[in-house]
Amino acid sequence: MSQDDVPGLDLESLRHHLDQQRPGLVSGDLHAEVIQGGRSNLTYLVSDARSRWVVRRPPLGHVLPTAHDMSREYRVIRALHGDGRVPAPPPVLLCEDPEVLGAAFYVMEFVTGTPFRSAAELEAIGPERTRRLAEGTVDALVELHSVDPTEVGLADFGRPEGYLARQVARWRKQLDASHSRDLPDATVLHERLAVAVPASPPATIVHGDFRLDNLLVDTADRVTAVLDWEMSTLGDPLTDLALLVAYDENARLNPGIGTDVGLAPGYPSADALIARYAAGSGRDVSALGWYVAFALYKLAVIVEGIHYRHIQGQTVGAGFDRFGGAVGPLLTRALDTLKD
Structure with missing residues (x-):
């Protein structure tokens, strides 16, 4: 198991959760890096030898209970992806158990494309x-x-x-x-x-x-x-x-x-x-x-x-x-x- 140095993302715990919830999704060691962007939530690119996903979680440290609601983000992405008119990333799973990564998080498929920022x-x-x-x-x-x-x-x-x-x-x-x-x-x-x-x-x-x-x-x-x-x-x-x-x-x-x-x-x-x-x-x-x-x-x-x-x-x-x-x-x- 690769333990890339990314704060807030325990790859071993994530892999165990994915294997439990989505057997066969991951094949091989996981690697991760932080993706820049987003107003405050942390975004990671996670990959194995075959696939890439994006993981989103709240920022590290104390946050307000009503802020950084992962379930709301996941809900709207899932709803819009299912509708098909708005290109939302394909959702994979939502985890609201803080024991896995220290906070709620969700996983979506990686989408190829370029963000033009300047x-x-x-x-x-x-x-x-x-x-x-x-x-x-x-x-x-x-x-x-x-x-x-x-x-x-x-x-x-x-x-x-x-x-x-x-x-x-x-x-x-x-x-x-x-x-x-x-x-x-x-x-x-x-x-x-x-x-x-x-x-x-x-x-x-x-x-x-x-x-x-x-x-x-x-x-x-x-x-x-x-x-x-x-x-x-x-x-x-x-x-x-x-x-x-x-x-x-x-x-x-x-x-x-x-x-x-x-x-x-x-x-x-x-x-x-x-x-x-x-x-x-x-x-x-x-x-x-x-x-x-x-x-x-x-x-x-x-x-x-x-x-x-x-x-x-x-x-x-x-x-x-x-x-x-x-x-x-x-x-x-x-x-x-x-x-x-």
Whole structure:
């Protein structure tokens, strides 16, 4: 039995569990490596002489009981894979017994494909392919939002009633938890968002972090898998679209902080992506300004949290000293978006 040095993954215990639950699945010694990506959950590539799988588990150390729910991730992947319209990785098994790996985990089949994470990677494949990939991202989002949660067994996957109001309140609490300085624009923005919450369209499955680098694509630029479902729920579909737009806006406001795929030559404008989504989904996007402002607010809260951890000495590596300066431009752009 190979004991590759990967924290949080006991290969001997994993092999024993797989042999019990899926006899014949594994043939030969297991090897493992950590896969980069995902917001916080740990992701491993595990292989034997014949096959490859992906294992997902919560981060090491203490986590909140309601956070990093492996059963929710596994449930949505299994439901969508069974439906077939959204390319979700084939599920293998869910283990909720913490005695196996120290926490609940799940296993899915490895899917071949490339995650494009930067403008430099897109620039290398040229503007035409970049355009196709961006349009394919929107098309995959339209497909996800077309799935009826009830038809795939996810009718109780979330609480869509009052979803937006709860989200606004939740992100204010997140900001308060990272308080180290006064941010007057954040206070004004939160107040304006809270008093102008739009009426939501019918609820759909919401990914929660839908962007190009959470997709795998093949050499024909087709999406082979949508990854990182840890934020998924039932809610307002326009929040997914708005966050896609906000990431690209942040790339222009704060180069070098976060994904910058939207800066690549050939990548469509926000207006073009929104129009494609509207045409494909048939949804009214006339109120999207509020959603984009809220998405920028969320990004500002995330960046402020990283800044807070940095000044507390809790970050490792270079570049974190720049995060504090990125919050203001996000808040200003969000306020301007509400005015527009």
